[in-house]
Amino acid sequence: MKKTVIAHSPDADDIFMYYAIKFGWVGKKDTVFENIALDIETLNTEALRGTYDVSAISFGLYPHIRNDYALLRTAVSFGQGYGPKLIRKKGTLLKKRFKVALSGKFTTNALLFRIAYPDAKIVYMNFLEIEQAVLAGEVDAGVLIHESILGYDESLEVERELWDVWCELAGSELPLPLGGMAIRRSLPLSSAIEYENLLTKAVKVARDHKDTLSRMLLERSLVRIDAPTLEKYLELYANDESITLSDLQYTAIEKLFELGHRHGFYDAAIDPKDYMIPLEYTELRYS
The missing domain is CATH 3.40.190.10 (Periplasmic binding protein-like II)
Structure with a gap:
């Protein structure tokens, strides 16, 4: 066998x-x-x-x-009309060089994020830790993936959908x-x-x-x-x-x-x- x-x-x-x-x-x-x-x-x-x-x-x-x-x-x-989400605390504004948590250098969401936000300061961590890192103020924002996109703390809100980033970069609404x-x-x-x-x-x-x-x-x-x-x-x-x-x-x-x-x-x-x-x-x- x-x-x-x-x-x-x-x-x-x-x-x-x-x-x-x-x-x-x-x-x-x-x-x-x-x-x-x-x-x-x-x-x-x-x-x-x-x-x-x-x-x-x-x-x-x-x-x-x-x-x-x-x-x-x-x-x-x-993703078709949905995908990873860039989230931050409600009421906060992200500066040009904001600190962000991503789930890994070689993920698709990291590729799209790095193209769209070349000046951001990136920290890589396990995706299960990203929401808490934003809540704790360790980072200014984070990209949620997998099941995390379906539910997160009510004190957080979406800064930008990576679906929208994808559509802008691709010039169409191809599946992500x-x-x-x-x-x-x-x-x-x-x-x-x-x-x-x-x-x-x-x-x-x-x-x-x-x-x-x-x-x-x-x-x-x-x-x-x-x-x-x-x-x-x-x-x-x-x-x-x-x-x-x-x-x-x-x-x-x-x-x-x-x-x-x-x-x-x-x-x-x-x-x-x-x-x-x-x-x-x-x-x-x-x-």
């Missing part, structure tokens, strides 16, 4: 999209899958080191690892690419194709059995939020558009990479379709 580790975040969307495998609803007879849950910036950092065969990543990281990892078409999270999955290029191509197909099936099965899976996650305390919040969150970030990339989502990722290159964060503007696993390989191999 082969053992394959799939690394993902402990956030509700990633848990939901993976656990059809964990619960044995989807599997591969000659492979044992193990999972590890780490915060998104830790996953990004480990991807730079090539630690895991299959890993969740921020789309904002991908151009940095494109030579070692291929992008997967499944288990993706986009936030998180995806990557697979190590050193794996045999046939195995990589099997893993992508398996993960795609897992996300589809999760969506087809959303109520049952959600109830099981809540009963086992596998998510940090309550039932109503989970329902809302999954429709944001683990919805039917998460099963496989659409042409519109491809266009959005390409725009993100082009923006990053234009502003000096990447060494090239890449087309994401050039960095996907060639699924046609299996058919061609046996034709």
